[in-house]
Amino acid sequence: MPANAEQPKPVTAAPESPDVIPTLENWEGDDRERHGGEFELTRRSRIIVDAGTDRALDDARRLVHEISAQTGRRLPVVPGSARARAGDIVLTLDTRRADPDDLGDEGYELEIDDVLRITGATETGVFYGTRTILQMLATDDALPMGRSVDVPEYAERGVGVCACYIHISMEWFERLMKDMSYLKLNQLWIEAKVKSDEYPETAFWGYYTKDEIRQLSEMAEKYHITLVPEINSPGHMDPYLENYPELQLEDRSGERQPSRLDITEDAAFDFLTGLIDEALQVWDAPYWHMGADEYMLGSEYANFPQILEYAQERFGPDATPQDAFVDFVNRINAHVQGQGKKLRIWNDGLAGENTVPLDPDIVVEHWDGRERILTPSELLDQGHRVMNASYALYLVRGGFMTDTQALYEQDWTPLVFENETLTEPHDDVTGAKITMWPDNGRGHTENEVEEQAFMPLRHIALATWGGPKPSETYAEFVALAEAIGRAPGWDDGDRQPLPEGTYALADAVTGDRLAPVAAEDGGHVVFASGSAATWDLLPTDDGYYRLRADGTELCMNITEGRRYLNVPLESGAPFTLTPCSTAADAKTQRWQVIDDGKGELRVVNAISQLPVARNGDGLAVQVPPDVQEPVVLSASG
Template sequence: MIWSALPQPAKADLTTGTWRPASARVIAADAAFAHEAERLQSDLAALDIPEGGEARILIGPADLVGEAYEIVVGDDVEIRVATPVGAFRATRQLLHNLRAQGAVPRGSVAGVPAVAERGIHLDAARKYYPADWIIAMLRDAADVGINVFQWHFSENEGFRLESAAFPEVVSDEHITSAEAAQIVDIARDLHIDVVPSLDMPGHLRQVLAQHPDLRLPPGTDPDDPAEAGIIGTDHALDITRPEALEFAKRLIDDMVPVFPHSTKWNLGGDEFVAFERIEDYPALTDAAHERFGAEGTGFDLLTDFVNEIAAHLRVHGLQPRVWNDGMLRSAQVPLDPEVVLTWWTNWHAGMRPVSEAIAAGHRIVNVNDNLFYYVLGENAGYRYPTAERIWEADWHPGLFPRLWGPDGQGTVRQEIVAPYPELLLGCSFAIWSDKGGPQTVEEVAAGIRAPLRAMAERAWNGGSALSLSEFTALDAAIDEARGS
C-alpha cells in the first residue's frame, strides 16, 4: 500500500500494515490545535470512524516551521506540527489516504512546502460566480494545499461586490456584503489568505461608465488620422489628473473593510493602454514631459501611479501587488521595490525579464499563463490547462513563461532553480472569465480540478516524484471516494 495523498509528502518511510480503527479519539496536546482536532474528528465521522474507542490521534507541538508536518502511524497516530495550518495540512494527508484506499499505511512521513504561496485567482467580475460556488471552490482548493485566493471582483465587464460608497458601479448580479463576509471567514478557517484584486488604472470600463469624466483621453493612430484611427480608452483612468487618483483611493477605501483579514492587495497595473504603442496617447506623453522632463514617458506616469497607490495600500496594512507586463519599463521613475510582481507573461519583447525583477529585489509570484491560465472560451489563443501539459513541461515553481526571443517567438527559457530564493514567494493558477458563456460554473469547477491539483502537487514539492499516470490515478482515487 502506498501513501495516497496530494500533495505527496517529501519523505516517506512506510512499514507494513495499515491503520483503520473502528473508532478513534483526536486529542490536541496544545490548545492552539484544538480547532483542527475538532475538525478532524468530524471529518473522520463522515468516513464512518466515529469518536471513541482506544485508538488515538495526537496532535502535538514540534520544532518545525509554518506548514511543515510529521506524521507517525502505528497503533495510534502522532501528528507533529508547529502551527494550526501545519495541523490542517497533516490531517488532510490522513483523510486522503482514508478516502483513496480506506486505510492509512503505517510508518512515518514528513512534508514541507517548497514555496510559501500556492494560489488560485478567480475572475469573478466578467462572470458572476455565486457565493456557494466560491465557497465550494475554496474547500476543494484547501484540500490539496492551496493557501491563497486572489478575488478579482472588478473588470471592464462587471463590478461584483456590494459597495456602500459607489453603488452605481455595482453589477446587477453581485456578491452581497453578507455573502462576502461568509466567504472571507470560511477562507480564513481554511487557512487561505484572500487577496482582493481591484485592477487599476486599466480594466475599469464598468466603473468609468458611471464616471466618464475620469476617463483617459483617447489615443490616436498616426498612420490613420481619420476618426477610425482613434484608440479607445473607455476602460482607462486618467492618471494625469489628481482627482482621478483620489477617486481610485476612495474606491479602494470603500472595499478594504470587506476584507478584514487580508494582508495583501493586487492593484493591477496591467493592460492600461496598448503598451507597445504607449507614445500614441498624447495625454500621457504631454503629462510625462511636464512632470519628468523630455525623456519622460507614459510608463513613468504608470509607475508613479502604482507607487502612490502602493503607498496608500500600505497605510491600510496591505502588501501591494501588480501584474508584471507594464512594470520595470519606466526610465525616470523606479518601481517601489516593495511592490510584489505577479508574473503572468512575457508575450512581447518590451516586457522585462524575470531576471531584471530579481536583480531589482522584487518578490515574485509565478502565474505562468502558458500552463495555468484557464481562460473561458479559450479566448486570445489560450488552451485550457491540463495535468498532461504541466507534466510534459516538467513545471516547478521556478519555471516561468518563456521570454520573447530574437526570432520573435517565446523561445528563451526563464527559470529559477531550487533551492528557491526568498524573493520567489510562490505560484498561482488563474481562472479568467473572458467569455462568460462557453462554460457554466459547474463546468468550470470540473475543468480546473485536475490541473489545479497538478499545480498544487508540483508547487508543494518543487516538482513531483510521481509520474503523470501515478498522479492521475491517485487524484481520481481520492476524489472518487469523496463522491466528487
C-alpha cells in the same frame, strides 16, 4: 540567470510511500509495516487535541465530520491531557518548532504507529497534516506505519478567480476553497467588485455585497487560505467607470476610454483609493492587488499625449509615459501600505522604459513573457518578490485551457516562467498559481469549470508543495487523483433536487404560474393568474436543468439586456423563449433549481447567476437578489 536551462528530473515517490497529493517529502516506512503492521481506526478511537487554541479545536471538530463522511466512524474529541491508546489520532501544536529549518509556518510531522500523531508549529501545519490522513483514508481504511516531516517548498500555492463583470456563486467558491485546502493550496486571488455605498453608480450586476465579502473572508479563514482581493486598475476599469466619464482617459481625438482610468488626474486617484478603502473594510486579507495589466491593451501611449506631458512635468524632460504609470502604481502602493497591506501587480506593464523605479516591495505576478517585458530574473534583481502566474497555467471559460498532461510530463516547476527558466531556486520566487478567467463568460457553466480545474488544481498543488512525482506517467497521476477524490463533504447539496418530469411552477404567494407569452421564438415569460402552463424539467449533464415550455420545443432563456463578457447581466432584463438546444452557445438555457427543503424553489440562471423575479407588469425578469426579493416557486408534477 540563463533562460531555458534544463532542470534536473524530479524524483518519483518510492513505491511504499502513501498515495497522497501532494506527495510526502520524505516518507520513512516503519519496519513493522513491512510485516503487516498497520494503523486502523476502531470503535474506541478518539481525536486528542494537544493545543489550546479555538482554531485548532474548530479544525478538530470539522475533522470529526470529515472522517465520519469517509469511514462512517464518528470519533470524539478529547483534550490533550488524555493518554493516547491504539487507534487514537493525536493533534499537537508545538510552537517551539516554528523555525524555518524545522516545520516553519505550514509544515507538519506525521508519525503513524499504533497511534497516529500529527505535530505542527501552527494550527495551519496541523490542519495540513489532517488533510494528508484524509487522503490516505480515501483509498484505504488501514494506514501504513511510518514517519514524514512534510514542509512546503514554496510559500504561495495559489488559485486565481476573476469574478470580474460576472458573479460567481458563493456555493462555488466554498467548494473551491474546500478542494484547495484538501490539496494544501493556501492562496486565493479574487478579482471581484464590492457593491459600493460611496460610489453607487458603480453598482450594476457582477458585484458582491459587503456581507458576501465577509462570508468569503470567513470561508478562507476556515480553510486556512489567504485571500488576495483585486480591483483591476488603471486599465480594465469599465465595470467602475461606465457611469463616470469624467474619470475616463481621453485619447488624442477627444474620445473617452471607458476601460482606462486617467492617471494624470487627482480625482481619478481619489476615486480609486476611495473604492479600495471601502473594499478593505470587508476583505480580511494581508494583500491588495491592483492589477496594473494591459493599460494600453489595443492602443499605445502615443495616442494619449497628455500622459507624456504629465510625466515630464513631474519628472523632467527625459521622463517617459511609463513613468506616469509606474508613479501611479507606487502611489497606490503607499496608500495600501498605510492600511497595513502589501501590494501586488501583474508584470506586463513593466517594459523597462521607465526612469522612475517601481517600489521594490511590490510583489510582481509574472504571466506575460512577450519581448520588451522584464524577465523574472530582472525583476528579482530589482528586489521584487515574484510569483509564477504563467499563461500556461490559465483556464479560460470558452477559451484556452492549460495542458496539464504536458506540464506534468515536462516536470514543470515554478521556476519555469513564460520567457525564462531559472537555473536554481530563488528565495524571492514565492510559488505559482493557476488562474481562471471568464473571457467568454457563457462558454462554460460553473460546474464545467469545476471539472476542468480538477487536474490543474492537483498538478499545481504537487508542483508548489515540492514533493516527488507520484508516478512516471500522467495516466497514473490521473488515476491516483480520481481515487483520492475531493475533500469529504465537498458537495453536500443536491444540485438536481427534482427528477426529470413536467411541472407547474407557481409563485408560492399568489399562485400565479410561470407561463410563456407566446409559443414562438422571442416570446417572453410571465406570471399569469389562472394559467394551466407547465414546464418540462430536463436535467443537463453538467448538473443543471433546461426549462422547456410543455408542448413546444422552446426553452426559457436570457437573451435580452446589456452583456458583459458575453453574459446578459442587465438587471430587469426579461426572460425569453428560444429553441431548445444543448449546443455550447446555448449555456444561458441552463438553470439552477435551489430547493429550500420545504417544497419551495428559487430558480437562478446558471450563467448570469441572477434569480427569477417579477416586475410590475408580471414579466419574469432577472434582478440581483439584494435589490429585489426573488420569487419563491412551488413545483407540482
